[in-house]
Amino acid sequence: MTDVTVSAEAVEEVEPAGPPDALEDQLISQLVDRAKADGIRLTGQGGLLQQLTKKILESALEGEITDHLGHEKHEKTRAGNTRNGTRSKTVVTEVGPVEIEVPRDRAGSFEPQIVRKRQRRLTGVDEMVLSLSARGLTHGEISAHLAEVYGAEVSKSTISTITDKVIDGMTEWQNRPLDSVYPVLFIDCVHVKLRDGQVANRPVYVVLAVTVEGTREILGLWAGDGGEGAKYWLQVLTEIKNRGVSDVCMVVCDGLKGLPDAIETVWPQAITQTCVVHLLRASFRYAARQDWDKISKALKPVYTAATEEAAT
Incomplete structure (x- = not known):
């Protein structure tokens, strides 16, 4: 599986090596590896x-x-x-x-x-x-x-x-019942090949929760077509709420179109936190690949700071 989006604070510095394509592959690989350890795990125990x-x-x-x-x-049978x-x-x-x-x-x-x-x-x-x-x-x-x-x-x-x-x-x-409160929800996606008349890559959205006991739980999977908006996300989040989730403290996502508005509608008091890794990737767009390592090291004290004052 490829194109795995990762969760908050799953950033690993990358040592520059090889041509630009190799550096990009190395960056993505290390981000995904760290994400599997710290955020949404695809494989391994409890993945x-x-x-x-x-x-x-x-x-x-x-x-x-x-x-x-x-x-x-449990069906009754006379013999056999x-x-x-x-x-x-x-x-x-x-x-x-x-x-x-x-x-x-x-x-x-x-x-x-x-x-x-x-x-x-x-x-x-x-x-x-x-x-x-x-x-x-x-x-x-x-x-x-x-x-x-x-x-x-x-x-x-x-x-x-x-x-x-x-x-x-x-x-x-x-459709199983869920807990009434979750401190944190992560909304992420993986891309897989699905048959729909023909084989095509489609995003499968994963909603992972951190429970009040500190464990992780996958709440569900939803297949999309890449063009999801506020109506789609409102339907997904309403479904989660109808399964028993009355309140969420924080939702971490990558700024998908319409998602923050849907979160505010379903859980008005929830904090919407943009995923740090997606913010970091966005900053790379304004620099050459050979400078990504320097940028990631310069930004790390910012996104790991305990307070806003410490980050400035």
């Missing part, structure tokens, strides 16, 4: 992709065992094989180790396909996870994604059952 990978894999496994047993969870709890299993993926709960049956005849018995490594799941999680994908597109994962070994009816479970799981995740 966005790890959380979503767990949800999608467990939903797919639930679809598999439903198709295998022929009845839904039934569910028998779950077992924990850790699988290694491109987004790091993911601990999942694999369902079991009493007869021991269930053979999962997406995560086979004794399989410890999965590949090719990161982009699929973001694509499935972002809004705008049709039932057929999600089914096609899963068909690519399962291959020709699984019947169309099984793929349909698994698809329904995955859609239900992601809908439940996207």
Whole structure:
């Protein structure tokens, strides 16, 4: 994945080296690496992709065992094989180790396909996870994604059952109740390839919250087309508010068009803070690339100052 926007104070000095393109790549790489450590993490323990990978894999496994047993969870059945709890299993993926709960049956005849018995490594799941999680994908597109994962070994009816479970799981995740108050919200985006008649790069907006306990929580994902305005952001923020978020102390964003106005409408007392990294990038536009290192070092005492007086 590329074009990852980063969160506040995720700035790393860059040593000038190589041609201008190499310097730009180095700057972006270091900014993103620091952002993953200090702000919105895509991978690693508790990262966005790890959380979503767990949800999608467990939903797919639930679809598999439903198709295998022929009845839904908690559905009464007179005789035959039934569910028998779950077992924990850790699988290694491109987004790091993911601990999942694999369902079991009493007869021991269930053979999962997406995560086979004794399989410890999965590949090719990161982009699929973001694509499935972002809004705008049709039932057929999600089914096609899963068909690519399962291959020709699984019947169309099984793929349909698994698809329904995955859609239900992601809908439940996207609409789950939230805390009433969050000290800080970060609004950021990643760019991924999504199918919409044809494959195209589209922004997927991520809303990350810092809870009152000091932990981080992904509130949801929203797919856009790059031309979002005040109406779009008002809809997104109103949806978050309707899920239980009555107040936010600070919202950190990159000055997307219409977003500050939407924040003021939904949470009038919230402080809108422009992301420091985006301000730094904006300052680079007025200087040659070979001067970026000097500018970043000169600006660091300003954006790390404890008070406005200390920054002057």
